[in-house]
Amino acid sequence: MALLDICTYPDPVLRRIAEPVDKIDWEVRKLIVDMVETMYEAPGIGLAANQVGKLLRLLVIDLQRPDCGHGLIVLVNPVIVATEGETSYEEGCLSVPDYYHKVRRHEHVTVQGFDQHAKPVEIEAGGLLAIVLQHEMDHLDGKLFIDRLGLVARDLFKRRWKKRLKEALTEPAQ
Ligand code: K1U
Numbered sequence: 001m002a003l004l005d006i007c008t009y010p011d012p013v014l015r016r017i018a019e020p021v022d023k024i025d026w027e028v029r030k031l032i033v034d035m036v037e038t039m040y041e042a043p044g045i046g047l048a049a050n051q052v053g054k055l056l057r058l059l060v061i062d063l064q065r066p067d068c069g070h071g072l073i074v075l076v077n078p079v080i081v082a083t084e085g086e087t088s089y090e091e092g093c094l095s096v097p098d099y100y101h102k103v104r105r106h107e108h109v110t111v112q113g114f115d116q117h118a119k120p121v122e123i124e125a126g127g128l129l130a131i132v133l134q135h136e137m138d139h140l141d142g143k144l145f146i147d148r149l150g151l152v153a154r155d156l157f158k159r160r161w162k163k164r165l166k167e168a169l170t171e172p173a174q
């Protein structure tokens, strides 16, 4: 097992569209194990392969809530096949550290894909799971939650982030 580096905004890999996984071989299974480890260590409740620099359609989620009805979720080549309703939730992202904002998404989604053993999986989700599934699937399409903010909030975010990067560059090394 190995911890992977999480790429952060504005890393261009976060803007690339991930490729379908054509075979779930030992290399893909090792990547899944490492992504799960990395998600728990971060800590986070989801992680998409783009976030660790791998352009594969692969994501892991663990809400770490016994009441959600799901433990660890591994999805290879996930596709949203149905959506319903609208909701909003204050989201965070391991690739955009220390920034949270409300984002509007579908309230319920049905997602199909495959698990780490290439077994077909279908998940009908509402609540936080539906939000995190959509957030992670956005990553696979090179989209970040900040792209879903209104113009004013996005502009404010960009200005704040520029300032943060500038400060990080001018800070004396420890
Ligand atoms: O994709 C990611 O960057 C992971 C992200 C998932 C997510 C969280 C909330 C709304 C939408 C998507 C995170 O895990 S951010 C960290 C976080 O929310 C959290 C971390 C530890 C415990 C509980 C929550």
Ligand code: ZN
Binding pocket: 092, 093, 094, 095, 135, 139
């Ligand atoms: Zn994210």
